[in-house]
Amino acid sequence: MNSQLRREYLDALGLKTWTLRTAHGTADAPSLVMASRATSAAPAPSAPASALAAAVPAPARDVSAMREAGLDWDELRARVAACTRCSLSATRTQTVFGVGNPHADWLIVGEAPGAEEDRRGEPFVGRAGQLLNSMLHAIGLAREQVYIANVLKCRPPGNRDPNLTEAAECLPYLERQIALLKPKIMLAVGRIAAQNLLRTDKTLGALRQQVHRFGLSDVPLVVTYHPAYLLRTPTEKRKAWDDLKFARDVASRV
Ligand code: URA
Numbered sequence: 001m002n003s004q005l006r007r008e009y010l011d012a013l014g015l016k017t018w019t020l021r022t023a024h025g026t027a028d029a030p031s032l033v034m035a036s037r038a039t040s041a042a043p044a045p046s047a048p049a050s051a052l053a054a055a056v057p058a059p060a061r062d063v064s065a066m067r068e069a070g071l072d073w074d075e076l077r078a079r080v081a082a083c084t085r086c087s088l089s090a091t092r093t094q095t096v097f098g099v100g101n102p103h104a105d106w107l108i109v110g111e112a113p114g115a116e117e118d119r120r121g122e123p124f125v126g127r128a129g130q131l132l133n134s135m136l137h138a139i140g141l142a143r144e145q146v147y148i149a150n151v152l153k154c155r156p157p158g159n160r161d162p163n164l165t166e167a168a169e170c171l172p173y174l175e176r177q178i179a180l181l182k183p184k185i186m187l188a189v190g191r192i193a194a195q196n197l198l199r200t201d202k203t204l205g206a207l208r209q210q211v212h213r214f215g216l217s218d219v220p221l222v223v224t225y226h227p228a229y230l231l232r233t234p235t236e237k238r239k240a241w242d243d244l245k246f247a248r249d250v251a252s253r254v
Contacts, residue, residue, distance in 0.1 A: 066172075067172050068172050068173060068175070068176035069176070071176055072180070073102060073180055076097075076173065076176050076177065076180070077097050079173075080095050080097050080153050080173050081094075081095050081097070083095060083153065083154075083170075083173075085169040085170070086154075086165055086166045086169045086170070087166075088152070088154035088155070088156060088157075088166055089154065091154075091155070091157050092113075092118055092154040092155055093118045093119055093121075093155075094118065094121045095121070095153045095154055096113040096117050096118065096121055096122065096123050096150065096153055096154070096155070097121075097149070097153060098123060098147060098148060098149030098150070098177055099122050099123060099147070099148050099149075100143070100144065100145075100146050100147035100148050101144060101145055101146065101147060102147065102180070102181060103181075104145060104146045104147040104181060104183060105146075105183060105184040105185065105251060106136075106141060106145070106146040106147070106183060106184070106185055106186075106187060106251065107146070107147045107148075107149065107177075107178065107181055107183035107185070107186045107187070107219075108124075108132070108136075108146055108147070108148045108149070108186075108187045108189060109148075109149055109150065109151060109174065109186060109187070109188050109189065109193045109197060110123060110124060110132075110148070110149075110150045110151070110189050110190060110193055110226065111150055111151055111152065111161075111162065111189075111190050111192040111193050111226070112150050112151060112152035112154070112155060112156055112159075112162055112192075113150060113152070113153070113154065113155040114126055114128075114155060114159055115155065115159070116129075117129075117155065118154075118155035123148045123149060123150050124148055124227075127228075127231060128226070128227040128228040128231060129227070131227035131228075131230060131231060132148075132189065132227045135227065135240065135244055138241070138244060139244045139245065139247070139248045140248075147177075147181055147183065149174055149177055150174075150193070151167060151170065151171065151174060151192065151193050151196045151197070152166055152167065152170050153170055153173060154166075154170075161192055162192065162196070167196050171196065175215060178214065178215070178217055178219065179217065182217075183219055184219075184220070184251055184254040185219065185220050185221070185222065185247060185250055185251040185254060186214055186219050186220070186221040186222070187221075187222055187223075187224060187247050188221060188222070188223045188224070189224055189225070189226045189227065190204070190225065190226025190228075190229065191203070191204040191226070192226075193226075194207050194223040197214055197221060198212055198214075198221070198223075204223060204225065207223040208222075208223045208224060208225075208239070208243050209242070209243065209246055210222075210223075211250055220250050220251075220254060222243065222246060222247040222250055223243070224239075224240050224243035224244065224247070225239065225240045225243070
């Protein structure tokens, strides 16, 4: 993508605002408050990964990670669609498997489907998804070039945070997706995704601007803010932009 086109994407979506704003300089800031699990006002008990690690003994985790071993994309998709491993199967409209290029270098991982994703069966299709697309465009990536998935395949009611059981039951699906995809880099968007993937309860601020490694596959993993959080807190877009450039540099060296 040439720089003029990228600039147009940045401008069209207010991403000139990747430059720091003052607290009052947000006239063009989106006023919609997304249903953001990443920044929920009344956080429900979530699944910080250290708690996840404590709750699910290591051998059990290893066994559960193997449950999907050997499945190809179609088999995995069918297994996810039929999943009843946690109570979210009772409240979902449909599972949200993931979308994108099965040969992508980049895997973007969010938290869980929201209402729009649950309705349409595709991750990041709401307003946060539009900003995610713009963030990707800003570093020269089209949505169709990457693969996008979530820690959870089903929507938690009311967009509450995933709980320990849900995350533990669902992560093996993402692990199999990663094994099939073999991405060069993973970008975890938001605290919940980062904490679950890295099995830590560190803050997002403490996790960004570093190269982590995901699981046995050892894929480089970079953390940034959730686009729904950025819609609510546009002054943080500068830091997200720094993270994206950081991730792009990491990917260019793999
Ligand atoms: N937020 C997420 O984390 N994932 C989605 O798919 C949509 C919103």
